[in-house]
Amino acid sequence: MPQYILGISAFFHDSAAALIKDGELVAAAQEERFSRKKHDPDFPENAIAYCLKEAGIEMSDLQCIVFYDKPLLKFERLLETYLSYAPSGFRSFLMAIPVWIKEKLFLKKQLKRSLEMMSGVKEDDLPQLLFTEHHQSHAASAFFPSPYENAAVMCLDGVGEWATTSVWLGEGNILTPQWEIDFPHSLGLLYSAFTYYTGFRVNSGEYKLMGLAPYGEPKYVDLILDNLMDLKEDGTFRLNMKYFNYATGLTMTNRRFADLFGAPAREPEAELTQREMDIARSIQVVTEEVVLRLARTVHKETGQKNLCLAGGVALNCVSNGRLLREGPFDNIWIQPASGDAGGAVGAALSAYYEYQEKPRTPLSGDSMKGAYLGPSFSADEIKSYLDSVGASYQEMDEGDLYPEVAKQLEQEKVIGWFAGRMEFGPRALGGRSIIGDARSQKMQSVMNLKIKYRESFRPFAPIIKHDKVSEWFQHEGPSPYMLIVAPVLEEKRKLMSDADNDLFGIDKLKVPRSEIPAVTHVDYSARLQTVHPETNPRFYKLLNAFEEKTECPLLVNTSFNVRGEPIVNTPEDAYRCFMRTEMDFLVLENVLIDKTQQPNWKESADWQQEFELD
Template identity: 65%
Template sequence: MRIVGLSAFYHDSAAALVVDGKIVAAAQEERFTRKKHDASFPHHALSYCLDEARTKLDGIDYVVFYDKPFLKFERLLETYLAFAPKGFRSFRMAIPLWLREKLFQKQLLRDELKRYAADFDLESKLLFTEHHQSHAASAFFPSPFEEAAVLTMDGVGEWATTSTGLGRGNDLKILKELHFPHSLGLLYSAFTYYTGFKVNSGEYKVMGLAPYGEPKFAQTILDNLIDVKPDGSFRLDQSYFDYCTGLRMTNEKFDRLFGAPPRNPETLLTQREMDLAASVQAVTEEIVLRLTRSLAAETGLPNLCLAGGVALNCVANGKVLRDGAFKSIWIQPAAGDAGGAVGAALAAYHLYKKGPRNTSGAIDGMRGSYLGPAFDDDDAAQRLTAAGARFVRLDDDALVARAAGDLQAGKALGWFQGAMEFGPRALGNRSIIADARSPAMQSALNLKVKYRESFRPFAPAVLRSDVSDWFDLDCDSPYMLLVADVARQRQRAMTAEEHALFGIEKVNVPRSEIPAVTHVDYSARVQTVHEDTNPRFHALLTAFKARTGCPVLVNTSFNVRGEPIVGTPEDAFRCFMGTELDALAVGNLYLVKDEQDAALKRDYKGAFALD
C-alpha cells in the first residue's frame, strides 16, 4: 500500500511517501524552490515522492493532508467572536483570505492533485488527519518503541496546542489536550517577536541566546503571563498578547510589564534580550518537565515520544532525558509542520487501514532522516561541469583521506553526500564541517561562511562509540535534538576575568578541548553518527580521529543565513563560490576554492531574505 502525506499552506510545506508502513521518501518544498519555509503546495516534493515510488499519482492508494482546514476556520471565527469587537481590523483582513483559500482548502487540494491525475478518485482517496494526530503519529510510529507515551507541543493546530497520547503497537490514542489560545509554542514565539527575531523562524535563536543571559524575568512571566499547574497544564493571560485578534504577538501591556517596546530587528543585542531569552527558556523547561513527569506518572511507561515545534527545543529535551521520569525518549527529527506529512501518511496506514507495525532491526523508522533526493557521481559531474566547476574525481578511500586532511589543516569543507536530510537539521549529507578543536572556528564560520549572528552556537557530530567520552551523554542522539554538557574531563575552567566578560564577548573564550562546539554554558547540541545510517560520514569522522585523536567535527547546515539547506549540486556550488568555504566534496567529486574560476565568485551575503 502506497500512501502520500502532505503538509502545506502554513509554513514548511512537505510531502512524504509511506509504502506498507515504511517511510520511503520525504522532502520539504523549500529545498526545491529555494524559498525558506515555503508554504505553497509542495509540487516539487510530491513529484520527488512519486518518482521514488516509480508511479504517477493514480498509482497511489491514499493522499492524506496533515490537518483539517474547516476546524481551523471554526477556531478563527470563534476566536474573533470571543474577543469582539477587539481586533476587527485583523478580522477584516483575515476573513477574505480564509474564505478564498483556507475554507475551501479541500477544493484547492483537489485542484492541485488533479494536475497530476485528472481522474484521481478524490472522494475515496483524499483523507484528512487532525494536526496533533499527525504530529503524534510522526513521533510514535517511526520510534523504536513498541509502547510509549506521546507528547506534542506546538503553536496551534486546529484547536490543540499541547496534547498527550498513548501508543501501543499499531494503535495511537490521544489522551488529553490543551486548547488555543493557551499555547507554550505561542508564548515562546511571543518572546521571539519581542526580542526582535522572526516568528516561526527565530525561535532557535532565542534558545541559542539564552545561555548568555540570566533568567531574571522568569518569575515575572510566571506571576503575570502564565498560570502553570503542578501537572504542567497552563493558562495564558490574554490581556498581554495580541496574537488572537491583532497583527502582532504582544501589546502595550506586555511592553509595560517588561519596561520597553520590542527590540527592532537587526539592532544591537543587549544584555536585556539575553536575560529575556534565558527567562522564557527557563519557564519553557519547567513547563515541559512538569508535563513529562505528570505523563510518566499517569501512564507508568518508560518510553516517551516527542513532536511539534516545541520538541525542537533541544535544551529542554536534554533536561527531560536527564530528569529520568522516562528511561528513554525519541524525538521526531522533523518535529515541526513538515513532519506532519510523515505523520499523516503513517496515521492513515496504521490507524485508518490498521496496517501492521514493525519496530525491529534499526535505530528507528526514519532511516537517519536521509529521505530526500540523491545524485550519483555522473549526474553531479554533469551538473557541476555545466556550472563551470573544476573538480577531481576520487575513489572512496582517497576522498575520505583528502577531506580529513583538509579538516585537520583547519579548512572549512562543504560536504554534499547521498540522500538529503528531512527536517531542519543537516545531519552529515548537506553539511558544512570543520575542526571542532579550533578556537577561532565558531566565529569564523558564523561571520565568513554562514553570514549570521556571531552568538549562534554550532553542533558537534561525534562517533556514537565515543560520545560518552566527550559529552555527558550515553545514548543515541542521531538527529541533533538533545543538548548535553561537554564531558568534565574535556572542559577548561574560565578565569575570573573571562567570567566577567559581557554576554557575547564570552563567545571567543575557549571552554573545552572542542571550543568550536562548546556553548558559553559548556553545553553542546550533540549528533551521534552511526555507521549503519551514514557510513561515509562515519568513515570521515573515523579518519579524522585517526589523524587527531578527536572523533568530533563541527556540523552545521550547508547554507547561508536566510537560505534553505542546499538541495542540488548546483546549489552547493553556488553556496561554495559565494562564501569563504575552502573545499567542497560532492559525492566523490572534490573541489578546491583556489582552483575555481574567480569570475564565478558571487556576493552571496545578501542573496536571501534575513531569517
Template identity: 75%
Template sequence: MSQAILGISAYYHDSAAALVVDGNIVAAAQEERFTRKKHDAGFPENALEYCLTQGGRDLKDIDYIVFYDKPLVKFERLLETYLAYAPKGFRSFVAAMPIWLKEKLYLKSTLKKELAALSGLDEKNLPPLLFNEHHRSHAASAFFPSPYEKAAVLCLDGVGEWATSSVWLGEGNRLTAKWEIDFPHSLGLLYSAFTYYTGFKVNSGEYKLMGLAPYGEPKYVDLILEHLLDLKADGTFRLNMRYFNYATGLTMTNRRFDELFGGPPHKPEEPPTQREMDIARSIQAVTEEVILRLARTVHQELGTEYLCLAGGVALNCVANGRILREGPYRDIWIQPAAGDAGGALGAALSVWHEYLEKPRHANGADNMRGSYLGPCFTNEAIRRYLDKIKAPYVQIDDQSLMPRLAEILAAENVIGWFQGRMEFGPRALGGRSIIGDARSRKMQSVMNLKIKYRESFRPFAPAIKIEKVSEWFEIDRASPYMLLVAPVTPQRRISMTPEQQQLFGIEKLNVPRSDVPAITHVDYSARIQTVHRETNPRFYSLLEAFESLTNCPLLVNTSFNVRGEPIVCTPEEAYRCFMRTEMDYLVMENILLAKKDQPSWQESGDWRKEFTLD
C-alpha cells in the first residue's frame, strides 16, 4: 500500500502545498497562483485541493501531514529578542503579539480547523500532524530531490526559528546538522535591509537589487565591511545591530544607517539614481564574497564533491554562478522553489526519508522533474473557455504549430506561451512563459515597458537547448531552473566603443552587448535556463524549430504575468493577461490566438490597480 505525505508552508510568506507519494513528488504549488495575490501567506486551501486532486486522493487517504517549521520555537525567538532589546523593541512587540496570541501560537489547532473544514472530516479523524524544523525543511528540499548520494547542504535565508544560515551533510536518506548562524545575524536580512534602503519591497524586491547591481560600481564595499558586517575568513559573520531596525522596530534600517550612506532610504517607485546602483553593486559584491567563503569552508570541513543550496538567498543566481566557476565543487544543485514555498516539499520529503526511515536511491537524476508540478489543461478545456467568451482561435497540431511559431517569433512578435504543467517556484520555465526573439534590439524594452509594465533596467533570461549552451555561454552544464548566471562567450559579444565605455548607470542599458542583446546584461552575463527534451519536450521542439529557421537555439523567456501579478495558472488568466498587454499572439497547448483577431477588450476601472506592485 502506497504512503502519501502532504507538506504545508503557510502564515509567513509564499504559502504552498506539496504531495509526496512513496518518496515521489506528485504535485506542488504556491497558493498565490490560485488566489491571484502575490506571495499569499494564508492557509493554502487551493494548493492543497489541487495536490489532492492531482494525486487522486482525499485527505482521509493521506498518511501524514507536515508543517514546514516549528511555531513555538519561533515564538520563543521573538520573545527572547524583544527581551534582549528591551525597551527598544516595544513597538514591534505590541504590533506582533496580538497576531501570535490569536493565531500563530495555537497553530496546531488552527491547522486542524482549516484541514477539517477543507475535508469535512472531524478533527479527531485527521491524519497525524507533524512539525519539521524550518531549516531542516529547506535542507531536505535541497538534498533529497538532488542527483547526489552524498552532498554538503547550505541553507541561507532571512530567518527560520533561530537559524539564518545552516550547514548539513546529506548522505543517502539522512541529513546531519553540522552548524548554524542564528538570528539576528542574517545574510538574507542584510540583503533585505539594502532592498528596503534602495526603495524596493522586502521579500519580493531582492531580485531587483541583484538586477540593478551591474549598473553600479562597488564603492561602498569597504564601508559595509567596516561598519555593518564583521566577516571572518571562513565566511561566518556578525552584523552590527546598531545600524539595523528589524529585530526591534517596524523598518529594516535606522537613522545611523541613513547617516552612513548619506541620506534616507530611496522612495519606492522613484527611478534609481547612480547612488542606488552603486549601493546595489556593493551589497551584491559583499553577499557573493560571504557565500563563496562559506561554500569553501563547508567543502574543507565536509570534503564533499557536491553542494546543494536552498533558502531565499539561494535564488541569488549571480552568486550561484560564481560558486560553480570559482568554488571547489564538481557541481552544485539548487532547489528551484528555494524560498518558503519549497519548505512544504522539503518537509514532506523529510518525513518520508527521515521520520519513516525510507531509503533513497540517488541515480544521478534530478527528481524535481523540471519543477513542472502544477496544474495543466487540455485542448478541450481551453476551447470550452474560448468558445464561451467567443474568442477566435485556430487549433494546429505540433508538427505545423512549431514552425509557424518560429516564423512569428522571428518577425519580432511576442508570444504568450501556456502549455503543460505550471512551474513550482518563482521562475517561469516554459510552462507559463512570455517568449520573444533574443536577437531583437528592441525586445528588452518592449517586454519591460509594454508587456510586463515594469522597470526598464530589469534583465530577461534566455531559454536555450541544453546541447547548445556552451556555444553561447561560458557554462558547461545544465541550468534547468534559471538559477545560474554565466558570461556570454567572447565570440558572441559586441565590443563597446570608447564613447560607450564612458557611459554610466542606466545609460548603458541600450548599448547592444552581443548577438542576442535582449538577454545580455550590461556586464555581458545572462541568467540561463537550459531546456531538456526529457522534461519539457514541447518547449524543446519550439526551440528546435526556431533554430532551424534562424540558426539561433535560444529565446527570451520571462514569466507570464504583469508586474505585481502572480504567474498565470489557468487559460482564463492567460487570456486576460494577453488582452491587457501588448503581446501579439497567445498559444495555449495547440490553440493559437492572434491579438489582431480578438474582439475589443474592455474592463471597468483601471485593472493595473488590481495588483499590489512588488
C-alpha cells in the first residue's frame, strides 16, 4: 500500500499543507489561496482538504501528520528572552504569554482537535502526529527535492525556535546539522527591521525593500556595519541589540535606531524619498555581503560543490543572483516556497527520509514539479461558473488560442492567464499570471497603476523560454522559480544620455533601458523565470506563438491579483479580479474572455478595502 504523509505549517504566518506519496510530492497549497486572506496564519483546513482530495484519500489513509516546528522550544526561547531583557519588554510579555498559555503551548492538542473537527476522525484514531524543528523543516525542503545526491544546505530566516541561520550537510537521505547562529542575531530580522523602518509591512514588504534598492545609493553601509552589526570575515555576525526592539518590544526598531539614521521610521503609505531608497540599497548590499561570506565559509568547511537554500532570506533573488555568479559553488538550488509555507513540504519529507529512513533517488531536474502543485479546474467547471454570471466567452482549440493571445499581446493588451495547476509559493509562475509585452514602454506603469493598484516603483519579471535565456540575459541554465536576478545582455541595452544618467530615484523609471523595458530594472537587471515544456507545456507554446509573431521569446509576468490580495485560485477569483481591473482579456484554460464583451460588473466602490494593504 502507498504511504501518505501530510506536512503542515501554521499559526505564525503563511500556513500551508503538503502531501507526499511514497516520497513523491503530489500536492501543496497555502491556506491564503482558499481563505482569500493574505499570509493567513490559521489552521490550514482548506489546504489540507485540497491535498487529500487531490490524492483521492481520507484523513485515515495518512500514515502520519508532521508539524513544521517545535512549539515547546519556541516557548523556551520566548521565556529566556524576556528574562534576559527584564524589566524591558513587560508590555510585550503581557500580550504574548496569555496567547501561548491558552493556545500555542498546547499546540498538539489544538492540532488534533482541528483535525478531528474537519475529518470526523476521533482524536485517538488520528494518524501519528510528529514534530520537526523549524530549521530542520527548512533544510529538508531545500535538500530533499533538489537534484543533488550530496550538498551543503544554508537556511536563513527571521527565527525558528532558536536558530536564525543554520548550516547542514545533505548526503543521500540524511541531513546532518553543522552549526547555527541563534536569536536574537538574525539576518532575516535585520532585513525586516529595515522593512519596518522604511514604512513597509514586516513579513510581507521585504520584497518591496529589495525592489526599491536599485533606485538608491549605498550611503549607509558603513553606518550599518559600524553600529548595527559585528560582521566577521567568515560571515558570522552579532547584532547590536540596543538599536532593535523586536526581542521584547512591539516594534522592530527603537529611538536609538531612528537617531542613528536621523529621522523616525517612515509612516506606511507616506511618500517615498531618496533617503528610503538609499537605506534600501544599503541594507541590500550588507545582506548580499553576509550571504556571500557565509557561502564561502560553508564551501570551505564542507567541500561540497552543490548548495541548497531555504528560509525567508532565500527569497532575496538579487542576493541569489550574486551568489550564483560570484560564489564558490558550482550549482545552487533554492526552494521556491522558501518561507514558512515551504516548511510543510520539508516536514513531510523529513519524516519520510529521516524518521522512516527511506532511500532517496534525486531527480535530474527537481521534485517540486515546477511548483505546480495546487488545484486545477476542468472546462466544465469553468464554463459552469461563467454561465452562472452571464459572462461572454469563446472556447477555442489550442491551435487557435495561442496565436490569438499572441496577437493581443503584440497590441499591448494585458491578459490574465489561468491554466493548469496553481503554483505553490509566493511567485506566479505561469499558472495564475498576468502577462504583457515586455517590449512595451508603457507596460510597467499600466500594470502597476491600472491592474495591480500598487506602488509605481515595483519591478516586473520576464518569463522566457529556457532555451533562449542566454540570448537575452547574462545567465546560463534553468531558473524556473523566479529566484535569480541576472543582468540584461549588453547588446540588448539602450545607451543612456548624460541627462538620463543624472536622474535620481523614481525618475530613473521614465527612461527605457533595453529592448525589453517593461522587465529591465534601473540597474539593467531582471528577475528571471525560465519556462520548460516538461513542467508548463502550455505557457511554452504561448511563448512560441509570441516569438513567431515578434521574434521575442519572453513576456512580462506578474502574479494574478491586486495589491493585498492573495494570488487567485479558482475561476471565480480570476474572473472577479479581471472585471475589477483594467485587464483586456482573460484566458481560463481554453476559454478566451474579452473585457469589452462582458455584462456590466456590479461592484461596491470600496471593494479594495476587502484586502489589507501589504
